[in-house]
Ligand code: NAD
């Protein structure tokens with residue numbers, strides 16, 4: 001079985017869906033998953049409810065920094081691989097409160113590595129040779145590009161700029177060191193911005209869709225010309241499956257969709273889709289766009305060069321930004337039960353914390 005940290009979050013939850021659909025599509029035997037998740041504000045068991053109800057997935061609610069809980073789960077469920085998604089993942093939250101990011105992304109990853117190394121060390125030779133620890137990371141560890149810089153590749157120097165990206169960079173370095181020092185069988189993926197179903201609505205794309213539908217301002221940071229390289233979440237999930245199967249131990253793989261888009265263009269694209277699918281009584285959704293104070297230390301541009309994963313693994317994204325954003329907007333129009341479930345008091349508190357202080 002597969003041990004998935006953070007499997008109730010956005011990408012981990014999509015991964016659970018992708019895992020079972022992929023096994024069925026390829027005619028492979030059903031291999032269950034253990035979701036090990038603290039269920040922070042970003043974790044939602046409703047995302048994976050169908051798989052939990054069917055008994056294919058099991059949820060353990062615990063912190064990856066709780067070494068007793070990790071040790072017990074490993075001993076009980078005996079996974080053949082760890083897919084490590086769990087993290088504090090939102091840059092703006094890391095600016096308001098970096099402590100949780102150090103706890104989960106660095107101390108948590110260290111704890112998980114230590115317990116998994118002990119578990120792996122006690123395996124028989126065959127299981128030991130097959131075991132994998134796949135660390136899911138981000139392109140933000142490489143810092144910020146100018147408009148003319150070449151895209152990030154696997155040899156680009158690390159230059160993280162936010163507490164979030166610094167904590168992810170720290171975790172990447174630990175994973176690297178465990179391979180080089182202990183021969184621990186690691187794989188690392190550094191992916192660009194994901195979007196799609198089950199995206200927590202504090203991030204740009206789901207926030208804009210829901211604010212637009214609610215008639216609220218669409219808060220664009222700074223001049224709106226920052227660039228992100230967008231990848232539909234299921235394409236990221238498929239990349240992880242393929243790296244797990246074919247990746248070379250100790251290697252890192254950059255994952256991206258060659259879909260660089262300026263933030264303002266993302267927002268206007270969403271507005272125009274909503275104009276077509278759910279027209280307002282009067283005016284256009286773009287009328288709600290409001291420029292607000294910029295994010296401190298805001299990285300200007302991210303772009304991924306995915307040549308290595310294309311060449312060595314044979315992965316290619318299935319979605320373009322146009323096809324992926326269509327699916328995403330439609331999903332948010334259709335899934336009100338899930339949306340209602342995440343609009344808790346904690347979510348409203350965050351909106352107050354982040355946006356009330358931003359002067360338009
Ligand atoms: P998310 O914030 O939506 O989900 C994180 C999940 O981890 C949640 O279910 C949360 O409950 C869980 N979690 C948090 N702290 C935990 C802890 N201490 N112990 C156990 N579980 C804990 O994040 P996401 O967007 O799904 O990102 C998943 C991973 O992918 C992260 O490592 C992130 O750095 C990386 N990543 C994200 C993106 C993106 O665009 N979202 C892009 C590249 C890489």
Ligand code: DAU
Pocket residue numbers: 089090091092137138139140191192193194202203204205207219220221222226227228263295302
């Ligand atoms: O690049 C990968 C990273 O992408 C992941 O590692 C992170 O976990 C993920 O959150 C994401 O980080 P970003 O900071 O790029 O994503 P976010 O959705 O927060 O912001 C995207 C862009 O939109 C960024 O330039 C800031 C801007 N923005 C964001 C919000 C929430 C706005 O203009 N207004 C907003 O209200």
